[in-house]
Structures are given as C-alpha cells and as structure tokens.
Amino acid sequence: MLKPAQSPLRSRVAGYVALTKPRIIELLLVTTVPTMVVAEKGIPSIWLMINTVIGGALAAGGANAINMYVDRDIDALMERTKNRPLVTGLIKPRNGLIFAIALEVIAFVWLTYWVNLLTACLGVAACLFYVFVYTLWLKRTSKSNIVIGGAAGAVPVLIGWTAVTNSLSWAPIVLFAVMFYWTPPHFWALAIKYKDDYSSADVPMLPSVASMKTTATRILLYTLLLWGLTLVFSPVADMGDIYLVSAIVLGGVFTWFAVRLLREPTTQRAMKVFTYSITYITLLFGAMALDVLVRNAR
Structure with a gap:
C-alpha cells in the first residue's frame, strides 16, 4: 500500500x-x-x-x-x-x-x-x-x-x-572536559562507517586519513582519558557512591568496547562503540542526577 x-x-x-x-x-x-x-x-x-x-x-x-x-x-x-x-x-x-x-x-x-x-x-x-x-x-x-x-x-x-x-566553577569545567573527551571516540566510531564518504568529499576526518588501527588506538586513548575525568568529577563536585560506582562501571565497559575495536578493527566493532557511547553518556548523566536526588531524599 x-x-x-x-x-x-x-x-x-x-x-x-x-x-x-x-x-x-x-x-x-x-x-x-x-x-x-x-x-x-x-x-x-x-x-x-x-x-x-x-x-x-x-x-x-x-x-x-x-x-x-x-x-x-x-x-x-x-x-x-x-x-x-x-x-x-x-x-x-x-x-x-x-x-x-x-x-x-x-x-x-x-x-x-x-x-x-x-x-x-x-x-x-x-x-x-x-x-x-x-x-x-x-x-x-x-x-x-x-x-x-x-x-x-x-x-x-x-x-x-x-x-x-x-x-562557573571547577565542577562544570571538569564536566566540560568530560564531554570534550567523550566526543572524539563517539564521533570517530561513527566516522569509521562513513570514511569513504569523507574521502569523497575531501574532508580529513581521522578514519578517512589514518589506518583503522591508528583510529582505534586514538579511540582507546580518549576513552581512558574520559574515564579518568569522570572519576575526577566525583570529588570535585562532591558526588556520592551512586555516581562513583556508575562512573567506574560505565567507563570500564566503554574501555572494553574500545579494546575490542583495537583488537578487531572492523566497522561492526566501531558501530558497537558508537552505539554504546550514546548509552554511556545517557546513563552517566542519569547517574549524576539520581545520586543527588537519592542523597537529598535521605
């Protein structure tokens, strides 16, 4: 029809x-x-x-x-x-x-x-x-x-x-850094799928001008920096256990996806990194809010 x-x-x-x-x-x-x-x-x-x-x-x-x-x-x-x-x-x-x-x-x-x-x-x-x-x-x-x-x-x-x-204070600045370092692994993972598109348009997005291994290595490095910054945010913003545990677990899973991509640099693996990166940032910020609300309810 x-x-x-x-x-x-x-x-x-x-x-x-x-x-x-x-x-x-x-x-x-x-x-x-x-x-x-x-x-x-x-x-x-x-x-x-x-x-x-x-x-x-x-x-x-x-x-x-x-x-x-x-x-x-x-x-x-x-x-x-x-x-x-x-x-x-x-x-x-x-x-x-x-x-x-x-x-x-x-x-x-x-x-x-x-x-x-x-x-x-x-x-x-x-x-x-x-x-x-x-x-x-x-x-x-x-x-x-x-x-x-x-x-x-x-x-x-x-x-x-x-x-x-x-x-502004140190807490939002650290949070700004969290988003700053989250963006490259998130976007590069997607760009791996469309690297031929970027090449045809002569746009030097990393996956279109570097090898898959180089791109995967950069994704892993930025993911590790991101993980560290999310942990730094905890004492700077006086966050509680809900946030800290969430940051540790979510960052660990993100790193695991990035390591798998480095070991097996394929488009399929890259898209799993990209998909998880969205889930990651949603859950991380959700954990921030939940942490505050739970502590206030006590």
Whole structure:
C-alpha cells in the first residue's frame, strides 16, 4: 500500500526541522538537565529547566542549521547527507540561513530574559565556535577537526550549570572536559562507517586519513582519558557512591568496547562503540542526577 505524499507545506516544515538536527539536540539536552540537578543539589525550578531546555535547543538548532548551510557543497557529495533539505532544494540556502540566524537571535533573547545573560552568552559562543572554528576552518583542513571542534558540543553542560548558579566553577569545567573527551571516540566510531564518504568529499576526518588501527588506538586513548575525568568529577563536585560506582562501571565497559575495536578493527566493532557511547553518556548523566536526588531524599 502506497503512503500518501506529504503536502508541500508539511514537507517544507519537516525540512526546516531537519536543518536543526533534532537527534543531536536530544543528546545535548540529555546532558543539560542532569547538570542542572547537580548544580542545584536538588530539583531546580521546573520553569527554569523548561526555559533552559527551550533556549538551549534553539541555540543548538540554529548552530546545526548554519552548519548545514555552510556544508551543503560537501553534503551533496556524501551518501549519508545527500538527502538533506539544502542539497535536494527543498529549502533554498538563503531561507535556511535566515532561519538559522533567527533561531540564534531568539535563543539569545530567550535565555537572557528567562534564564540569565551568562547562559545566553555561552549559547551564542558555542554557536560561533561551532560555525567558525569547526565548520569553516577545522573540518576541511585538519584531522583534529572533531577533537577541537567538539568543544562546542561540550558547552551545554556549562549552560545547564550557569542557568542554576549564574557562575562557573571547577565542577562544570571538569564536566566540560568530560564531554570534550567523550566526543572524539563517539564521533570517530561513527566516522569509521562513513570514511569513504569523507574521502569523497575531501574532508580529513581521522578514519578517512589514518589506518583503522591508528583510529582505534586514538579511540582507546580518549576513552581512558574520559574515564579518568569522570572519576575526577566525583570529588570535585562532591558526588556520592551512586555516581562513583556508575562512573567506574560505565567507563570500564566503554574501555572494553574500545579494546575490542583495537583488537578487531572492523566497522561492526566501531558501530558497537558508537552505539554504546550514546548509552554511556545517557546513563552517566542519569547517574549524576539520581545520586543527588537519592542523597537529598535521605
């Protein structure tokens, strides 16, 4: 049975939504809310959480849309991205850029009014870094692109922290480092599957310019650094046993997946690392929030 065709308006709306990369936004928000719970040492105001999530989603969506605008030439060359709305012509580039900038402006105003100015500035700073440092510069010129560029994806934890405290301290900085070192093994594992895509678009993503063994070794090294940082976070943020045990176990499993990839560097193993990396970060931040809530309930 044939599915009914989408109306032009519905297709266009879906295209604009696709520009924001909703799945990436979901992952960023998974780290923001638990961070707010840790910063508050309890459950923050529901309205504060809602407004921070909305503002953070708008900021991340705008940055992702600008990324698609800039990368529309190489997206057309890659199998994985050739159906993106700016490549297919569903949305005109100019309209996509206007949409992206509008999201950023709304995000800044929203966070400034409903949260605080520091949080709003962090949201815009993440966008500028993602666009100018990663997308326009590093992505097409350096095999360390995702290593440095991943800093933009680590900013949501700072946004979550400052939304509650309107200040920064060592705890959110260590948490920022956790996300910074989580990004390369997470992304490189996926990039192994699409290394031919990156090669065809002349993008020097590590798996497309280095051997599988080199990539797997880097994944393992960054995973070990990540594991160490999650343990450092425990005393710095005064976390309890639930978090500490979770960090030890989850990091150990992540390392085990990375070791298996190094021993058997295949696409199948890489995708298992990628899949687990998402489970890992979700459970780790969930454990942070649970740790705080359980201790407060005693």
